[in-house]
Amino acid sequence: MQYSQKVLDHFMHPHNVGKMENPDASATEGSPSCGDQVTVFLKIDKETKIIEDISFLSYGCASNIATASIITDLAKGKSLEDAKKITYEDAMEALDGLPPVKVHCSVLAADTLQTAISNYEIAHGLKEVPNFGKETILAELKKIIYPQVGTDIVTLKMVKYVGFSDGEVLIDMNMMNFDTWRENVVEEINEHLEKYPEVKKIQINFP
Amino acid sequence: MKSGSVYLDNCVTSPMAPEVLDAMMPYFSERFWFPGSFYSTAESTNDALSGFAHTVAAAIGARDEEIHFTSGGTIANNIAIKGLAGSAQRGHVICSVVDYPDLLTNAAWLEKQGFEVTYLPADSEARIDLAALKQAIRPDTFLFMTTIVNHVVGTIQPMKEISEILKAADHKIYFHADAGQAFGKMPLLVDDYGIDMMSISAHKIHGPQGIGALYVRKGLRLAQSIHGIKRADNLQPGGLSIALIAGFAKAVEMNFADLEGSIRQLRELSDHLYVRLLEKIDHIELNGPMGEERAAHNINVSIDYIEGESMAMMLDMHGITVATGSACASQGLKPSYVLMAIGKNHVQSHGSMKFTISRYTTREELDFTVDKLAEITTELRSRSPLYNAAKNQEK
Structure with a gap:
């Protein structure tokens, strides 16, 4: 595994690591079964809406720990509006890149930060709980990285069709049966969508 | 090192x-x-x-x-x-x-x-x-x-x-x-x-x-x-x-x-390693059988709440080479099929470490490895949401 020196530095000496007592908001994403889980805690100034303090916990590999560490660095001191613009690409850039099979770790870190911010906004009446629909599904699919190249499956045009009705998600995928990553991608799709109570069934079709 | x-x-x-x-x-x-x-x-x-x-x-x-x-x-x-x-x-x-x-x-x-x-x-x-x-x-x-x-x-x-x-x-x-x-x-x-x-x-x-x-x-x-x-x-x-x-x-x-002698030597070393692991690290369990039904050169353990690639990488920085069954460390991002087939869960597979010794392995090397792994375990557990959640439950 070829990690950059920055990844190794953040892995060995992560910034802002540890559980926060009485955070204003927090979020946990990922699952131990996939081998990575991240929790992000936020302390937010009520007046200025600036992230005063941030910390994380991580169960996972070196890149998981490093991306969580860098995401907290990027968000600390920023306003919520600015922090909402932080993407997994920003995290990757700040770490001098990640191996393609590890890009999903940076997505998880960025995602957890965004969920924590969203949880804060919902709790403080700054936004409504979003309605679940096709857009939510697409947004989730955009977080799934095809490990071979390190780009998400929507950008790679691997998703041909997305439908949602009566609690059933229907996804047509453009992945051949000899694709060695198909099982990983299916697992990830299920993991990303099962957490929504609106989703009762997930049907994934292949050519 | x-x-x-x-x-x-x-x-x-x-x-x-x-x-x-x-x-x-x-x-x-x-x-x-x-x-x-x-x-x-x-x-x-x-x-x-x-x-x-x-x-x-x-x-x-x-x-x-x-x-x-x-x-x-x-x-x-x-x-x-x-x-x-x-x-x-x-x-x-x-x-x-x-x-x-x-x-x-x-x-x-x-x-x-x-x-x-x-x-x-x-x-x-x-x-x-x-x-x-x-x-x-x-x-x-x-x-x-x-x-x-x-x-x-x-x-x-x-x-x-x-x-x-x-x-x-x-x-x-x-x-x-x-x-x-x-x-x-x-x-x-x-x-x-x-x-x-x-x-x-x-x-x-x-x-x-x-x-x-x-x-x-x-x-x-x-x-x-x-x-x-x-x-x-x-x-x-x-x-x-x-x-x-x-x-x-x-x-x-x-x-x-001297086949019997060399098996005895490997067995003594791996027993020593296992005992030291149990002494120094809690929430750890052996994968596979104990004693005579196990090859003398193999010790495989799962360390709860933390992930194997992290452990293996930190050990590597101390010059220690050990294998893990974690999906994160595998080319196909898959957990060890052997551990999954014998009823271990994903977390046990991700947290598994495999030590295989040889006649050139010394007790000092094993002690050094266990000491470093104990430090690493403490460090990674302090970062782990799973460990924090488990500790909260204990309270």
Whole structure:
């Protein structure tokens, strides 16, 4: 595994690591079964809406720990509006890149930060709980990285069709049966969508 | 501490003994000849080759002519399985879900060729299910194959019981054994278990890489799966590296001079490692069986709440090489199929660490490893949401 020196530095000496007592908001994403889980805690100034303090916990590999560490660095001191613009690409850039099979770790870190911010906004009446629909599904699919190249499956045009009705998600995928990553991608799709109570069934079709 | 200064991944490959290198040197230089022809250089190579085959044969209770040198254990497994299947033409094969990838990928290939394969389940300590073996035998079953010592958790398969079940069948079922992890780590005479074919490898017992052997019982004819010129009576055609074979024989000679003693030494070291792990790290459990049913060189544990790639990388920074069953550390992002097959969950697989020792391993190295791993465990647990959640529950 070829990690950059920055990844190794953040892995060995992560910034802002540890559980926060009485955070204003927090979020946990990922699952131990996939081998990575991240929790992000936020302390937010009520007046200025600036992230005063941030910390994380991580169960996972070196890149998981490093991306969580860098995401907290990027968000600390920023306003919520600015922090909402932080993407997994920003995290990757700040770490001098990640191996393609590890890009999903940076997505998880960025995602957890965004969920924590969203949880804060919902709790403080700054936004409504979003309605679940096709857009939510697409947004989730955009977080799934095809490990071979390190780009998400929507950008790679691997998703041909997305439908949602009566609690059933229907996804047509453009992945051949000899694709060695198909099982990983299916697992990830299920993991990303099962957490929504609106989703009762997930049907994934292949050519 | 430099890379690999404490090397505990000996089941993948082991350091070559200096004596082995010395034994090979003449064959890399002045004695570079090939066997086969009538002239004196080739004759002397023939003689040397016979001597090396004899050394290897004696170690497993075989006849000299039953030893076929190959370019490693994987080639030996392929020649055996594809060769027997080629002779049988059609029929049924039995192996198990915890076998070494050499066997499982060959089984998958056989299925594509129209053979039928039964994959036996294994118990929680990776022992294959003997009742399922009895049930799986069909009139057209021609091959049973197994990995004698499991490559992940070190389980020694119940060879006597297997051999009795195969013998009790109403027709001949050939028994192929992958002895990659077993050879030199346990007493293993082919006649004791009715083994018909067995693959062994040099570099797991401090021999050179790139050389192994296939034992084939006299009278058993395998279809040729690799074709080419034969310079010696050997199933793998083409040129053979006499130097590597010389090194292989030397490694066998050294390993088997006092097999019981070397097993005892490995057992003492691995017991010491396991006791120290239990002393220094809590929430840790052994994967695979304890005691005599486990190969003497293998300790595999799962450390709760943390992930193996992180542990292995931090150990690596201290110069310690250890393997993990974590999906994050695998090329295909998959957890260890062996651990999953014996009922461990994802977290136990992600947190698994495999230590395989050799006769060059010292107690000091093991103590250093455990001390570092204990520090690393504390550090990674302080970062882990799973550990924090578990601690909260305890409160």
